[in-house]
Amino acid sequence: MQREDQDKTQYAIAAAVQLPGVSDAEFEASLAELRELAKTLGFKVTRTFVQKRAGFDKAAYLGIGKRGEIRHFVNNLADDEFDFDVTGIDTDALVSAEPIDVILVDHEITPSQARNLEKEVGCQVMDRTMVILEIFHRNARSPAARAQVEIARLGYLAPRLREAAKLAGPQGRQRSGTGGRGAGESHTELDKRKNRDRISELQKEIVALELERKTQRARRLANQSLASVALVGYTNAGKSTLMRALTGSEVLVADKLFATLDTTVRSLHPESIPRVLVSDTVGFIKNLPHGLVASFKSTLEEALDASLLLHVIDASDAGYERQLETTDQVLSEINAQEVPRIRVFNKIDHVGDAEMQAECEATLRARFPDCIVMSARRPDDIAKLHHAIVAFFQFDQVETELFLPWSRQQLRGEIFAQCEVLAERADEAGAFFSVRGDPAVLERLRVQFGQTDQ
Numbered sequence: 001m002q003r004e005d006q007d008k009t010q011y012a013i014a015a016a017v018q019l020p021g022v023s024d025a026e027f028e029a030s031l032a033e034l035r036e037l038a039k040t041l042g043f044k045v046t047r048t049f050v051q052k053r054a055g056f057d058k059a060a061y062l063g064i065g066k067r068g069e070i071r072h073f074v075n076n077l078a079d080d081e082f083d084f085d086v087t088g089i090d091t092d093a094l095v096s097a098e099p100i101d102v103i104l105v106d107h108e109i110t111p112s113q114a115r116n117l118e119k120e121v122g123c124q125v126m127d128r129t130m131v132i133l134e135i136f137h138r139n140a141r142s143p144a145a146r147a148q149v150e151i152a153r154l155g156y157l158a159p160r161l162r163e164a165a166k167l168a169g170p171q172g173r174q175r176s177g178t179g180g181r182g183a184g185e186s187h188t189e190l191d192k193r194k195n196r197d198r199i200s201e202l203q204k205e206i207v208a209l210e211l212e213r214k215t216q217r218a219r220r221l222a223n224q225s226l227a228s229v230a231l232v233g234y235t236n237a238g239k240s241t242l243m244r245a246l247t248g249s250e251v252l253v254a255d256k257l258f259a260t261l262d263t264t265v266r267s268l269h270p271e272s273i274p275r276v277l278v279s280d281t282v283g284f285i286k287n288l289p290h291g292l293v294a295s296f297k298s299t300l301e302e303a304l305d306a307s308l309l310l311h312v313i314d315a316s317d318a319g320y321e322r323q324l325e326t327t328d329q330v331l332s333e334i335n336a337q338e339v340p341r342i343r344v345f346n347k348i349d350h351v352g353d354a355e356m357q358a359e360c361e362a363t364l365r366a367r368f369p370d371c372i373v374m375s376a377r378r379p380d381d382i383a384k385l386h387h388a389i390v391a392f393f394q395f396d397q398v399e400t401e402l403f404l405p406w407s408r409q410q411l412r413g414e415i416f417a418q419c420e421v422l423a424e425r426a427d428e429a430g431a432f433f434s435v436r437g438d439p440a441v442l443e444r445l446r447v448q449f450g451q452t453d454q
Contacts, residue, residue, distance in 0.1 A: 011098040012043040015062060015070065016106035018052045029319045030286065034106045036236065037131050041138075046098055047073065060116040061109045071121045074100045102126055111160040129156060132285070144209040147202045154195045154202075161191050227276045227393040228305060229268070232331065233312035234323040235283025238346040242312060242376040243280040246386060272390040273420040274438060279306065284330045286322060308392055309341040310385075315360060315373060316350035342388060343368050349375040397436050404449055405430035414445060 014034055018027045027050075035045045051066045060067060100123055108129040109117075118125045126134070133156055136149045231239045243249070247266035268276035309331075313323050331337050345368075351360045361373040372388060374381035399422065402415060406429070415421060419437035426432065435442070 010043050010101045012038055012045050012102045012104050013070065013073065013100055014038070014045050014048040014104045014106060015066075016048070016050050017056055017062065018050060019056075020054060025319070026322070029322065030106055033286065034104055034128060034131070037128075037135065038104055040135050041131060043102065043104070044098075045104070046100070049073075056107070056109070056113070059113065060120060061105060061107070061113045062117065067117065067120050070103065074103075074121055074123045104128075104131060114160070144206060144213065147206050147209070151199055151202050151206075154199050158192060158195050161195075227274045227307050229276055229278045229308045229310055229389060230306035231278065231280045231310050231312055233283065233310075233327055233344075234314065235285050237283070237312045237314040237317075237323065238376050239280055239283065239312045242310070242344070242346060242385075243278060245376050245382045246389075247278050268386065268389060270386075272393075273436075274393055274418065274441070276389060276393060284323075284327050286326050306339060308389065309336070309339050310389075311341050311343045313343060313345050314347050315345035315364065316347045320345075340392070342392070343371040344385065345371055345373045346376055348373050349377065394436075396438065398439055398442070399434065399436045400442055402433045402435055402442070402445060402449065403430055403451065404433065408449060411448065414448070418445065 014031060016027070016031055016034070018024075031048060031050070035048075038045050049062075049066060049070055051062055053063060057063055062070070102124045103117070103121060103126070105114075105117075105125060105127045107127060109125075109127045114125045114127060133149070133153050136145075137153060140146045140149045231243055233239055243264065243266070246268055248269040249264075249266040265277055265279045268278050311324075311327060313320050313327075317323065328337070331339075345361075345364050348357050348361060351357045364371055364373050372385055374385060376382065397420075402419075404412060404415065409431070412431070415433055415435065418441050419433075419435040421433055421435055423434040424431060
């Protein structure tokens with residue numbers, strides 16, 4: 001029975017207020033994004049209710065008339081049960097063919113607004129922040145990501161505990177413990193204290209995990225001369241597909257927002273000299289809750305550790321400029337704006353026919369001369385991007401000669417692993433290698449080979 005409930009389709013409606021200064025295109029893009037978030041969470045959005053207002057209703061976010069429409073739709077009330085002005089409204093459309101499980105609100109609303117809207121409409125309410133938090137909660141896999149998500153959720157829920165207690169009635173305000181008037185803690189106070197204690201535990205856990213992560217990264221970089229690339233960009237821009245194509249790895253690819261939460265690191269394939277590590281990071285999104293940006297700082301800091309950022313943008317999205325703005329803003333927040341960057345406009349194959357694709361590509365190249373316009377599903381495009389990545393890391397390489405005496409031939413593999421060997425010759429003293437490589441790497445090899453005087 002429980003499995004049947006889990007597999008049962010859940011239905012939702014979306015609701016949003018369009019404020020002055022928000023264009024129709026921007027408003028619709030945000031609503032489309034909310035519907036995609038709902039899809040990731042497993043909800044099917046059957047209807048969207050919108051309203052233009054000078055500001056949110058302080059009591060319940062939406063105006064009283066729009067709340068009435070939603071209440072009628074959710075509860076399938078009879079026509080004679082309308083208690084609001086129906087002038088200009090198609091009342092036949094205010095009947096839901098499916099039972100509505102939740103109302104998704106396209107803003108972060110206050111706990112009291114959520115409580116009042118829920119009471120009046122008779123249906124669970126989830127605001128945009130809660131939807132994103134729930135997605136992160138379900139999809140996080142690594143211990144660090146799970147701890148970070150839990151902190152964000154507890155921080156979000158903390159101010160909502162009192163409103164939950166109000167919904168629960170007097171039972172939620174009963175005090176625990178024994179003694180006279182005022183003794184013990186109310187259930188709400190107890191829950192708050194438990195939240196604070198749990199957050200404190202999680203923060204200590206994250207500190208330990210962060211230390212371990214930095215130690216592993218330092219060991220990895222010390223043992224090998226590795227260049228690093230981080231994929232950054234808007235969620236669902238095709239980063240995971242690009243990651244798989246560049247590295248030949250079977251990373252998760254799904255047509256859902258936030259399909260990837262934990263950082264994945266793989267080697268660029270075919271391998272190059274220098275060897276390049278590619279990492280995929282959590283995707284950005286408009287109005288990403290600041291609590292989550294902070295909570296996922298360690299994940300986003302992969303961008304800080306990288307020598308090069310591949311900023312992936314969905315070329316088929318008419319609102320790609322919004323993607324650019326959002327990503328630039330978040331990168332600035334984590335102080336990664338100075339890391340060298342290649343703009344990669346992906347999904348060009350989703351832009352109409354060949355003529356439309358060519359026109360779009362010309363427009364993008366005119367505005368961003370150094371960008372790469374491509375499709376992650378075209379092998380030739382992947383090869384061009386692969387070449388651009390390798391060329392970036394080989395830009396400062398120099399050619400020189402290394403001498404390896406016969407007594408140290410066990411270090412021969414180091415030369416081939418860290419340099420491009422152009423030619424090799426030998427005499428009675430040892431082997432001579434004409435190589436191309438990074439100056440710092442070559443100097444380190446000379447020291448390792450005992451050639452400090454060169």
